[in-house]
Ligand SMILES: Nc1ncnc2c1ncn2[C@@H]1O[C@H](COP(=O)(O)OP(=O)(O)OP(=O)(O)O)[C@@H](O)[C@H]1O
């Protein structure tokens with residue numbers, strides 16, 4: 325039997341903390357063979373985003389075609405798609421693959437505040453990409469932009485999730501990393517609500533938390549796990565990675581989370 329595969333369609337973060345690099349690290353740690361389609365190259369470090377260079381549309385299209393026609397994948401994670409043309413081409417290509425689980429992380433801004441997609445692309449994501457998604461994973465500011473609602477409580481998250489579901493995804497998880505107290509995430513599939521609570525960790529090193537969380541869900545779906553089990557594992561993964569983030573001490577700004585943490589908790593020997 326061949327290995328489980330997961331594909332990330334996202335932007336490159338030269339600093340290695342978010343985007344494609346975070347996704348591939350997560351896939352590897354969770355034992356899944358990682359594939360990548362790069363949509364945009366960011367010149368980025370822990371201090372911020374210093375340049376964004378989109379891959380030409382034909383390049384995005386060609387990467388998807390060659391990877392899926394030869395290797396195939398068991399799950400797809402979608403991250404930064406910076407322009408509406410890129411969103412259009414990715415949605416068009418993926419219509420053929422709607423039997424594969426698709427996790428859509430509607431990445432809009434980097435932690436430091438730099439925009440990672442245009443306003444036009446936000447509409448396109450809602451209209452073309454959400455209807456293909458098994459689950460969408462907005463953070464609170466993203467859910468606010470997508471719904472026009474103000475979100476300050478679990479009740480607000482519930483109302484936003486109901487509205488997001490109307491855009492066509494099979495389910496929604498609103499991430500609570502930006503809430504004041506607990507880092508509680510809310511899942512809704514049109515039938516039942518589930519809360520995924522976690523203790524908030526005080527650290528400045530949270531670069532790439534959303535990318536890591538959504539790719540962990542994709543990795544577990546690739547292995548055939550049920551969606552809520554995949555979310556539970558992803559939540560444990562990101563919690564461990566944030567808890568041990570300060571031990572990495574990479575860069576002088578908002579550093580990355582620590583993927584070695586999950587490996588260590590699984591009994592693997594790692595260097596730090
Ligand atoms: N300080 C924290 N302590 C514990 N969990 C956190 C913290 N910050 C984020 N999380 C968790 O990490 C996951 C990602 O959430 P977050 O809201 O940070 O996503 P995001 O803003 O899209 O991330 P990013 O844009 O940095 O990639 C969620 O499960 C969230 O609850």
Ligand SMILES: Cc1ncc(COP(=O)(O)O)c(N)n1
Pocket residue numbers: 334335336337342343344366368403404431433434435436440530531532533534535
């Ligand atoms: C290429 C890329 N994709 C996604 C993010 C969001 O992650 P964060 O909000 O942690 O900066 C990023 N900064 N860069």
